[in-house]
Amino acid sequence: MSGVNGASASVDTEAVLAAIESRTDDLIALTSDLVGFDTTVRGDACEKARDEADLQEYLAARLRAAGATADVFTPKPGDLPASPQTPPGLGFDGRPQLIARFAGTGGGRSLLFNGHIDVVSAEPRNEWTSNPFVADVRDGRLYGRGTCDMKGGIAAAVIAAETLAALGIRLPGDLLINTATDEEWNGAGTLASVGYGVRADAAIVPEPTDLDVVTAQRGILGGSVTVAGVPGHAEYPPGDWRTGGAVNAIEKMLPVLAALQGVREGWAADKAHAHPLLPAPSIVPTVIKGGEWWVTYPASCEVALDVTYLPVQADAGGWASRVRTDIETAVAKAVSADPWLAAHPPAFAWDVELPPAEVDQGHPLVGFLLDTATRLGRSPRILGEPSWTDAATLTRLADTPAVCLGPTATRPDGSPTLHTIDEYIEISDLVATAKTLALTALAMTAPAPAAS
Template identity: 35%
Template sequence: MTPPDSPAPIAGSPLQNSESTVTELTRALVSIPSVNPDLEVDGDAEGPLARWIEVWLNAWDFDVSVTEPVAGRFNLVARMAATEPGPRVVLNGHMDTVGVSGMEVDPFAAEVRDDRIFGRGSADMKGGLAAAMVAARELARVGGPQSGELILAFTADEEYASVGLKALLDGGFTADEAIVLEPTGLEIQPANKGFTWLELEVKGRAAHGSRPELGRDAIRDAGRILAALDRYELRLAERDPHPLLGRGSIHAGTIRGGTAPPVYPDRCDLVLEARILPDESPELAFRRFEGILAEIGRDRPLDVELRQGLTRPGAEIPSDHPLVQGLESALRAEGITPRLSGMTAWVESAWFNEAGIPALCFGPGSLDLAHTAVESVPIAELESAVRVLTRYLQTAFAREDR
């Protein structure tokens, strides 16, 4: 299915933007709404944005494919290959954004102020998409890669269920390395945390509030579990911290229980989230918490059911991986001191790594401003990202360490 035609963005048509600066291109992308409809009912999804980018990349002779992994959601893959074999390098980003409710700036006006571009998706991650597109254009301008293949993989639904990238990988998509253009402030992030949701159903016994001998307070028992989260984190503190990510953590995400003040609650549901390191399995976090519950129950038995909910494993590549070293060299060549850090959130680089494609995060903007009421991206970082990515691509296709 072909996505619907996009509205004309503030900067004009794709062809009018074929020679745009990264600032102009970022503003154009921000001005095309692509809110994830699973997060905001009237969200436009990725279709209009994918159509606009498709036309822009076609103008530079990329082989562009737009597909629909699920109804109304769109992936875009653009390729430019050399005749000589070589590395397949992916620049990846997601086209969807979170919702715009409560924003303090016009989400789609792409206002330029204080050397920043404001609007939904400016940091997460249309600035990264624009930087990738301009770097790809600069490579195309000189005839494309001398060997190997450049692949732009812009996907759907990262902000909700990752159906876009999962569909690509499940369909056989492969490459030799991937740069995921999440907002890292131009820091190289070869490691990210994962998470697992621990779902607990704490059972009590309903009774009139005046008859404590007949009732059991499920919310109070849930409180005993919440108080034990400190005990869980003490166990985490016993291990050495990860050099880039520190330690794991756990917090209470939701709690629901009770029907009325004069009634002993017969049920309380908790969902806890444990953040886990790349070398920790979700099953380890589950077993660790089972042990905590057993300890609590020795004082006074608990009637509780523990289930493992949504889970995403952490991932990392070595700090001396050629992808890391290549970006470090490109940064130095552009006069920027390389900095390595860890991505504390779960990101789709983990899916690439799980599929056997070494991946890391690197891009303009700050995660601290992503999803916020005043989301923005510094223009200077956009420009630096283009220079670094362009230099990286020029050297990556000539590397002999494959």
């Protein structure tokens, strides 16, 4: 039989596809097992671990049985590479990371499958048709929290690797599987894995993409802006703040919000901020808090901000310092006509920062994925990711070009299934993902053609 995509001509790729098809029940069972571990993401550094360690040990045992070496490790506070992604001194008690390796026979490129085991909260649980932690098959779909984002993708990667091993196929390059925690929070698990030494010649993150190839993603910047006021009885005239009068911090937030909206509209209209694959950069106020008592002029008002920015906006180190300066400068200028705000400037506080990333569309991995998905009857596109994934950490901090390809993330009407009540995955898509990953591993881990 012929090889595919440059894979060894001795490998019968039709047999690989048939073997994966015959393991559909195993793929459903593995995804269901992973859903059964409660790995709801933590929202802060103090939150206790759940079933993360049990899930990682379960996967490690399974991969060892297939012939891999597998290392389950718990990063210590201080092990993380210095990065604005995570709070300083973050610990991982009960949240180990996994790196497994199917050793290559030599001479080929290495390929990494990376997936996050954490899922977003299943609340409100009583609105689900079935228990979110007991996967349920209905109408060709598998329902449960994480089926789509992204325990299904992890199961597809494991089945792909197991199938190649079971067929006795020894890849020339290493095939690595890294499963990590905390992606839904700040990417700490993959960051810790990178700190541990996880890297490869290229990586696939099987996040749900409709079997499209996602090569670019925006950076994320989280923070807040606070405006000060002066408290006073709200049913009396406030007087002049220069002589001790009250100031309403909520009303003083209004020009700040208008200025932030102006920044967003300016970015959207600026051709220099256009990217062929990505939405325009944006800044969205997401939480507002202000006031102390309903009969008192509020003494302060704080608004949380979710900022997304393009690779071209990153500073020389690849981070958001220029974006922060642009926002702060624009707001200061816009509110300078207000005497109170000029004398008491809005105060910005920035916390989590996730880097933007982009992989060259000419990278061989992109071609292998497109060819394989096309062979399976799909019409794959190259797309950008409006949100953020661990692929950025691998691309930017591990010298490992990483793209996303995984099962379908949308309902027939186009609305997303990830993070929803009654999250599900199409079983046919799980199988197609496993097939794509297996054939792409064959192609990618073959020796690179000699440069001419």
